[in-house]
Amino acid sequence: MLKQLLDSLLSRLRSYFDIERMGLLLGELLVSVIIAIIVLTLFYLIWRAVSWVVTPRLKRRFDKTSVAFAETILKFGMFGLGVIAALGAAGIKTAALLGSLGVAGLTIGFALRDTLSNIISGILVFMDRPFTIDDLVDIDGKYGRVDRITLRTTRIVTNDGKMLAVPNAEIMNKTVTSYTNFPHLRLDIAVTVAVTEDLDRTRMILLSLVQDDPDYMVEPLPRVVVTQLHDYNVTLELQAWIENERQHVRKSLELREKVFKALTAAGVEMPFETIQLAPHQVTVGMRNGENGAPAPDGRPG
Incomplete structure (x- = not known):
């Protein structure tokens, strides 16, 4: 009886750890990964080619801020399409995956609420245009030149060479002072x-x-x-x-x-605010008889 039980258990273990079966699974997985990498590489090359052709034309017709925003949207759009295409080429059912993501979207959105808030604020900053790239601005005490405007943050270079990444959500809720919106x-x-x-x-x-x-x-x-x-x-x-x-x-x-x-x-008097400290006399007394001081009746304490 015990021998039959052990034989059955060994048979099941052999079926689970079948070398030939595991080799086939690993081979299929490797092929899927290679196909996914090839598809992602193709989409990357397509994005570089489109960017190389489109960006110079955009720069001739639009300002730096519009061009940077268009490049960001193009990059993330191509990346998203590339990921979906790579998963499909690897044999993963993207429709079912997107459906499951839709169900979990509420949870993901709650976990990434700060990031999503910054992205939405970045779009609003682009549409509202309180400043553009290369403007000199002061955002809640942070002064510098606007270097880049991304979907999540606005990069500011300060006068002492520091790079500040200000979240776009903070920009939407703070007072922005621009020193270069007008010619003078x-x-x-x-x-x-x-x-x-x-x-x-x-x-x-x-x-x-x-x-x-x-x-x-x-x-x-x-x-x-x-x-x-x-x-x-x-x-x-x-x-x-x-x-x-x-x-x-x-x-x-x-x-x-x-x-x-x-x-x-010219001898013009420029008075400055001063604070005058006047000494105040304080009389420090001792208790009767303390430290050998005589008591009022003349007797030692």
Whole structure:
């Protein structure tokens, strides 16, 4: 009885681990993998060829942002078609696979909700166009040049050479400041002078810093306005438009330094906020009799 049971078990194990059968299965799997790789390679070559032909024509007719977005859509579209074709060529029933993915779509969508949110936001960023590639922008305190706009993130290169990948969903919910949407940009340099200073004289000194500089526009005219009045000082603001808005950082730093040097050389008093610390006398007493101090009645404690 035991021998028959062992023989039956060995027979089943041989059927499961049949070398010839396993060899056939591995051979079929290897052929399917090779076919899938060939199909994916063909789709990759097709995408490269289409991109090589279409991209130059798009660049002649559209801006960089539109071309980059079209390339992204083309790349992901060809990749998706390539995967479906490769699975079909490998003998996998893609219709049944897509059906099962449809059933599991809710679960997948919930797990990838942040990624899907960024992708949808990327499409909205392209349609809304708050900025384009090469624009100088400030997104929630992150300043730099827009290098790329992908479906998931927007890449920004900062002035110190760092690459920031800002999620598109964050861009849709933050304030975006663009410094290059318009051909010209105004610089505002604030300075505080004492109330005893001659404002007309100070105004002439500030205007002379930009009137002879070709980087600043003649129209609209540069001007100096009073923005704040205090008890002991007045805040003035030099407002000047620059021709090249992409130079606003450099010109702003230069102009701020020129303002300080010019007013200092002219003897204009520029009061700064100060904090005066007044000493406060504190009397420290001891308890009667502590540390050998005499008690009120003269007796030692």
